[in-house]
Amino acid sequence: MTKIITIAQQKGGSGKTTLAANLAVSFSLNRKLKTTILDADPQGSLGKWFIQRESKLKDKNLIKMKTSSLWGVQYESNSLKDKTDMIIIDTPPKIxxxxxxxxxxxxxxxxxxxxxxxxxxxxESIIDLAQREKKKILVVINRANAKSRLLNEAKQFISKMKVDQSNTIIGNRQIFISSMGLGLSAIEKQKSGKGSTEISSLASEVLSLL
Ligand SMILES: Nc1ncnc2c1ncn2[C@@H]1O[C@H](COP(=O)(O)OP(=O)(O)OP(=O)(O)O)[C@@H](O)[C@H]1O
Ligand SMILES: [Mg+2]
Structure with missing residues (x-):
């Protein structure tokens, strides 16, 4: 059965699109899952990454892509059901x-x-929105600097909100920036790098919740 992951956060630039792209590659490459990304952000960053990817990898690109308005995601997702194992929906900020x-x-x-x-x-507001819909939530710390005091503050903040936080913490790494620009993921650009390990481990945590 098709599983759907929506990546959401009111704050712009928190890493929604970066995680959508990297998880999609991890699911399709490492887990052999048919994966479709659904770009519901009018900025179209994920779609642009995908177009770059298609022209670079051609038929080696195993991911599929659709775009949608925010209100149209249910229609698009339903039309993809049973044609793909995973749907990853990237949303705009300020939803x-x-x-x-x-x-x-x-x-x-x-x-x-x-x-x-x-x-x-x-x-807080995106957690509230998801809780009102009684949805499973996973908060992931992204762009972490291991030495920063703010990392502990982030962990404490999430604990106080009483929602699940991933054991995986995604570091602030150049590989996430450079690979996106090429239509690739950390896994493809630096297979044995730390960014790649973090994404694989986040992918495992996400799959274990579905
Ligand atoms: N783990 C990371 N390490 C380093 N840079 C990162 C990381 N995650 C994201 N970035 C960079 O931060 C910027 C914002 O990331 P991204 O576009 O994924 O966020 P977003 O939440 O989708 O933003 P928006 O709300 O505008 O859609 C990008 O330049 C991206 O390359
Ligand atoms: Mg984005």
Whole structure:
């Protein structure tokens, strides 16, 4: 049965698109799962990454892509059901009631949080939205600097919100920036790098919740 993951966070730049792309590659390459990314962000960053990827990898690109408005994600997802194992929905920042269809259709809401107070503030409302829809939630700390005091603050903040946080913490790594620009993922660009290990481990945690 098709599983749907919606990546959401009110705060712009928390890493939604980066995680969508990297998880999609991990699912399709490492787990041999048919994976479709659904770009519901009018900025179209994930779609641009995909187009870059197609022209680079040609038929070696195993991922499929669709675009959709936020309100159209349920229709698009339903039309993909049983044609793909995984659907990863990337959403725009500042979603509110208009983001509800993307939350409702999901089996899991993945919420990236950067270790910064501004991200913590933004996270409460997206958790609230997902909880009201009684959805499984996984918060993942992204762009972490292991030495920063803010990393502990982020962990404490998530604990206080009483939602699951991943054991995997995604570091602040150049590989995530450079690989995206090429239409690739950390796994493909630096197979045995730390970024690649982090993504594989996050992918395992996500799959174990579905
Ligand atoms: N773990 C990371 N390490 C280093 N840079 C990162 C990491 N995750 C994301 N970035 C960079 O941070 C910026 C924002 O990331 P991204 O576009 O994935 O966030 P977003 O939540 O999708 O943003 P938006 O809300 O605008 O859609 C990008 O330049 C991206 O390359
Ligand atoms: Mg984005």
């Amino acid at each position: 509110d009631a208009d983001g509800r269809p993307a939350i409702q259709i999901a089996d899991l809401i993945l919420i990236p949080v950067s270790p910064s107070q501004v991200d913590f503030w933004a996270t």
